[in-house]
Amino acid sequence: MADVIEKTEMELEYETLLARLREGEMDAFREAFFDLHTYEQSEFYLELEEEDRQKMYHFLSPEEVAEFFDSLELEPEEYDALFEEMDARYAASMLGAMQYDNAVDILNEVTKEKLTSFLTLMDRADAQEIRKLMNYEEDTAGGIMTTEFVSVTSLMTVREAMRHLKQMAPDSETIYYVFVVDSGRKLAGILSLRELIIADDDAYIGDIMVERVVSARVSDDQEEVARIMRDYDFLAMPVVDYQNHLVGIITADDIMDVMDEEAHEDYSRLAGMSEIEPASDSSFSTAKKRLPWLIGLTFMGMITATMLTTFEDTLAQVAVLGAFIPIIGGMAGNSGTQSLAVAVRGIATGEIKDTSKIKLALREMGSGLITGLVCGLIIFGIITLLYDSSILGIIVGVSLLIAMTLATLLGTLIPLLMSRLNIDPAVASGPFITTANDIISLLVYFSLANAFMSYLL
Numbered sequence: 001m002a003d004v005i006e007k008t009e010m011e012l013e014y015e016t017l018l019a020r021l022r023e024g025e026m027d028a029f030r031e032a033f034f035d036l037h038t039y040e041q042s043e044f045y046l047e048l049e050e051e052d053r054q055k056m057y058h059f060l061s062p063e064e065v066a067e068f069f070d071s072l073e074l075e076p077e078e079y080d081a082l083f084e085e086m087d088a089r090y091a092a093s094m095l096g097a098m099q100y101d102n103a104v105d106i107l108n109e110v111t112k113e114k115l116t117s118f119l120t121l122m123d124r125a126d127a128q129e130i131r132k133l134m135n136y137e138e139d140t141a142g143g144i145m146t147t148e149f150v151s152v153t154s155l156m157t158v159r160e161a162m163r164h165l166k167q168m169a170p171d172s173e174t175i176y177y178v179f180v181v182d183s184g185r186k187l188a189g190i191l192s193l194r195e196l197i198i199a200d201d202d203a204y205i206g207d208i209m210v211e212r213v214v215s216a217r218v219s220d221d222q223e224e225v226a227r228i229m230r231d232y233d234f235l236a237m238p239v240v241d242y243q244n245h246l247v248g249i250i251t252a253d254d255i256m257d258v259m260d261e262e263a264h265e266d267y268s269r270l271a272g273m274s275e276i277e278p279a280s281d282s283s284f285s286t287a288k289k290r291l292p293w294l295i296g297l298t299f300m301g302m303i304t305a306t307m308l309t310t311f312e313d314t315l316a317q318v319a320v321l322g323a324f325i326p327i328i329g330g331m332a333g334n335s336g337t338q339s340l341a342v343a344v345r346g347i348a349t350g351e352i353k354d355t356s357k358i359k360l361a362l363r364e365m366g367s368g369l370i371t372g373l374v375c376g377l378i379i380f381g382i383i384t385l386l387y388d389s390s391i392l393g394i395i396v397g398v399s400l401l402i403a404m405t406l407a408t409l410l411g412t413l414i415p416l417l418m419s420r421l422n423i424d425p426a427v428a429s430g431p432f433i434t435t436a437n438d439i440i441s442l443l444v445y446f447s448l449a450n451a452f453m454s455y456l457l
Contacts, residue, residue, distance in 0.1 A: 014044050021052055026059050033060075041068035050085055057086065062093035069094060070102045073257075076109035083114060092118040096126030099173055101146040101254060104133045133248075141225050142218035144258060145239045145248030148172050151179045154188050154206030158199045165196070174251050177236045180209045187213055187238055187246045215240050218247060222258045229255050296432075303439055311446040318456045320387065321449055324379075324396045325442065331375060332403040332441040333434035339364045339411030340433050347419050361412045368408030372401035391455045395448045403441035410436065 013032075020029040033041060045068060048056065057065070074082075083091050095103045095118055107115050107130065119127045129147050136142030150168045152161040161178065169175050178196055180189035189209030199208050215238045216225045229237050229252065239248045315322050346360065380397035384390050411433050449456070 010040070014047065017044060018048070018052065021048075021055055021059070024055075029059055038068045039071050042071040046072070053082075053085060057090060062090050063097040066094045066097035070098055079106055079109050080111065080114070083110065088117055089121050092121035093123070096122040096130075099146055100126075100129050100133055100148055101144060103130055104143075107134070108138065136218060139222050140218060141216040141220040141222065141239045141250060142248070144222055144225075144254050145218075145250050146173050146254070147248045149179065149236075149249040150175055151181050151246060152205055154180050154182055154204070154209065156205045157201065158196060158203050158205065158208070159201040161196060161205055162201075173249070174236050177249075179213075179238050179246055179249070180205055181246050185246060186244045187215060187240050189213060190238070213238060216250065217242070225250060226255050226258045230259075311442075311450075314446055314449055314453065317453065318449070320392065321395075321446075324383075325445070327379065328396065328399050328403050328441045328445050329438045331400060332407040332437040335368055335371065335404045336407035336411035336433040336437045339368070339408040340415060343412045343415040347415060357416050361409065361416070364412040365405060365409040368405040369401070371408075372404030375404065376401040389456070391452055395445070395452055395456075399441070399445040399448050402444045403437070406440055406444075407433075407437040410440070 013036075017029060017032055020032065033044075036044065045053065045056070086094075095106065098106075107118065110118075119131065122130070133142070133145070133147065136145075148171060150165055150172045152164055156164065165175060165178065176193050178191045178193065179187065180191065182188045189206070189211045190213045191205070191209050195208065214228065214232060214234075216228070218239055218241055225237065228234075229250070235252050237250045238246055239250060241247050342364065343360065376397035379400055380390075380393040383393035383396055387393075414433065
């Protein structure tokens with residue numbers, strides 16, 4: 001109920017803001033608008049019609065728009081549409097005033113023509129910093145870092161460092177950590193803001209700094225950086241080049257975006273899709289992304305069909321065997337997908353180390369053995385009662401036991417093998433594992449049925 005009331009109040013506030021915007025009450029609009037959180041400002045902005053946004057550009061400076069533009073997460077075509085509305089100089093100034101790493105993310109999505117235009121019209125210093133960041137690969141530490149940070153030298157006193165911090169803070173993304181460099185701009189140490197505040201004013205930074213600094217290389221994968229920041233509970237992490245020069249920092253909000261992006265990507269691949277599908281995608285675009293997987297699974301399905309043809313005589317002699325194919329295949333597929341999810345998650349979060357991979361495989365196989373035994377006994381009892389055939393119950397029950405055990409082992413080993421080969425383990429998708437387990441379970445089932453055929457007739 002409280003959520004509904006809060007939402008209603010926000011909607012009323014948006015309506016009041018919109019009325020002031022349309023009536024040209026600039027001072028009243030600005031006062032109420034800046035009382036909102038930047039996320040709320042961005043939500044209000046996106047709800048506006050183009051005509052209203054045009055008025056808003058007259059009410060707000062590019063620097064003020066940049067404050068909430070940092071919060072936007074749109075599709076490339078949506079950014080293009082917004083920039084079509086803006087004067088090119090206004091847009092360039094706004095992008096230059098944004099946090100550089102966020103500006104780079106946006107500029108990577110726009111057309112080459114717009115990119116060139118914005119960088120040309122932008123302040124030279126801002127354009128230089130943005131061009132520098134655009135040289136790094138997208139999914140690396142260099143690609144997600146920002147160059148807006150505060151650093152001090154080890155030869156400064158605390159008093160000098162505090163004065164420098166006050167001067168640089170307005171243009172820095174975060175000041176909770178103060179990074180220390182030597183005369184050659186190499187990373188030498190780190191201080192928290194708290195440590196700096198409580199230190200003696202005449203103390204030298206080099207004497208009070210922490211020299212052991214956990215840092216990332218510009219080429220490090222963003223997933224690895226996310227794991228480190230999660231494990232150490234960092235709010236920010238320094239990024240260095242191959243010579244240990246401090247070139248940027250990665251902040252907690254950047255890592256949250258990375259983790260969200262990676263989670264969506266892994267989810268898509270587990271579902272048998274090659275990449276994240278935006279809601280705005282057309283039917284054709286969505287189908288094009290899904291078809292490679294589905295075509296591959298179709299060919300794998302043909303293997304299953306061929307196997308059924310091979311065992312056609314067995315089915316013809318004991319038709320009731322066909323009734324239990326969906327149960328065995330379905331249970332094997334479910335078990336394999338569960339193990340796959342555990343393995344992929346463990347690899348993605350770094351919980352699975354090289355030393356624990358064998359332990360994980362054995363644990364999952366043991367789990368499959370236990371669950372398969374329980375399910376096998378249950379299905380044996382049901383078949384024996386319903387069909388008055390203990391032999392049929394044994395065949396189905398043992399097949400279920402073997403299929404579920406092998407499925408859990410396969411669901412663990414495939415992603416571990418892919419990880420070993422430096423292939424994203426999430427591509428061992430649920431549909432792929434399910435289809436592979438169908439093939440194995442059918443082979444086991446009909447092999448046992450053929451072995452005990454004389455007892456079934």
